[in-house]
Amino acid sequence: MILVTGATGKVGRAAVHQLHEAGVDVRALVRRPESVTFPSGVEVVRGDLSDPGSLDTALDGVHAVFLVWPTLEADAAAPAVIRRLAEQARHLVYLSARGADERVGAVLGSHGYLERLIAEAGVNWTFVRAGGFAGNDLGWADSIRTEGVVREHYDAWARSVIHERDIAAVGVGALLEGHIGVVYEVTGPESLTAPQRARIIAEVLGVPVRFEKTSREQMLAEMSTWMPVADVNTALLGMDEMTARPEPVLPTVAEVTGAPAHTYRQWVTDHVADFR
Numbered sequence: 001m002i003l004v005t006g007a008t009g010k011v012g013r014a015a016v017h018q019l020h021e022a023g024v025d026v027r028a029l030v031r032r033p034e035s036v037t038f039p040s041g042v043e044v045v046r047g048d049l050s051d052p053g054s055l056d057t058a059l060d061g062v063h064a065v066f067l068v069w070p071t072l073e074a075d076a077a078a079p080a081v082i083r084r085l086a087e088q089a090r091h092l093v094y095l096s097a098r099g100a101d102e103r104v105g106a107v108l109g110s111h112g113y114l115e116r117l118i119a120e121a122g123v124n125w126t127f128v129r130a131g132g133f134a135g136n137d138l139g140w141a142d143s144i145r146t147e148g149v150v151r152e153h154y155d156a157w158a159r160s161v162i163h164e165r166d167i168a169a170v171g172v173g174a175l176l177e178g179h180i181g182v183v184y185e186v187t188g189p190e191s192l193t194a195p196q197r198a199r200i201i202a203e204v205l206g207v208p209v210r211f212e213k214t215s216r217e218q219m220l221a222e223m224s225t226w227m228p229v230a231d232v233n234t235a236l237l238g239m240d241e242m243t244a245r246p247e248p249v250l251p252t253v254a255e256v257t258g259a260p261a262h263t264y265r266q267w268v269t270d271h272v273a274d275f276r
């Protein structure tokens, strides 16, 4: 039995489907079982990663875990949760982030912290360090739908954004085949700036989409709606630095799964309904 956390999210949901299709017993950890649907045969169990005591039923009989962590939000509970997972499971595949480093704080600091807790817990582990998710661009869906516009501050930041199915596939490969103690750095197959991605969205949807560069103050205000201001400042400094160094295109997805990583155009095609 493999437990998948974050099972209603982008990567977790894809992992549940892929494990199920591979014929593996899979259990989805969710906070609100009444509001989710999965293919029949997938077990759905209620649990909250910020409350270690809520995980006992979900962990019963589990031998491996695909761990999608609610970064920052549940960090206070992380030591107890990781201890509990390590007591029960033989293999933990953790969805981390490229650049994970406890010293840098904010999101990357949280991923570094989780990686350390896992490495120290005495459980077999695999880390899947993902670059930027193509799925982040779903944040543009409302303004594309209502105004035909994409607004971003970092217009020159070239990112090799990755399809959630590819991140899940690397994690699933590790769950099914081992890959113990391996750190996978995963990216999409092409490097694209935000204006280039907006153009691809326009082409796939067949509607005009223009790009508007926002100010740093607007970006700070927008991010502060979902992240503490100190973390936003850290994140913005990180993005300044990354703009100067485009994200690399790495071959990991093809190497692990045997299939090329999906292009951004394919990702948009898979999400047309989300943008219309």
Ligand SMILES: NC(=O)c1ccc[n+]([C@@H]2O[C@H](COP(=O)([O-])OP(=O)(O)OC[C@H]3O[C@@H](n4cnc5c(N)ncnc54)[C@H](OP(=O)(O)O)[C@@H]3O)[C@@H](O)[C@H]2O)c1
Pocket: 005, 006, 007, 008, 009, 010, 011, 012, 030, 031, 032, 047, 048, 049, 050, 068, 069, 070, 071, 073, 074, 095, 096, 097, 098, 107, 129, 130, 131, 132, 133, 135, 136
């Ligand atoms: N976005 C990127 O570019 C990127 C890059 C590298 C790594 N990552 C990492 O990937 C992970 C997923 O990020 P995302 O933004 O893509 O996630 P997402 O799709 O929004 O999914 C988040 C999932 O976590 C669940 N969740 C939230 N709080 C929870 C809690 N307290 N207990 C149990 N489940 C909880 C949510 O369930 P509900 O349905 O209950 O809300 C949802 O299923 C994060 O750790 C993130 O840092 C992201």
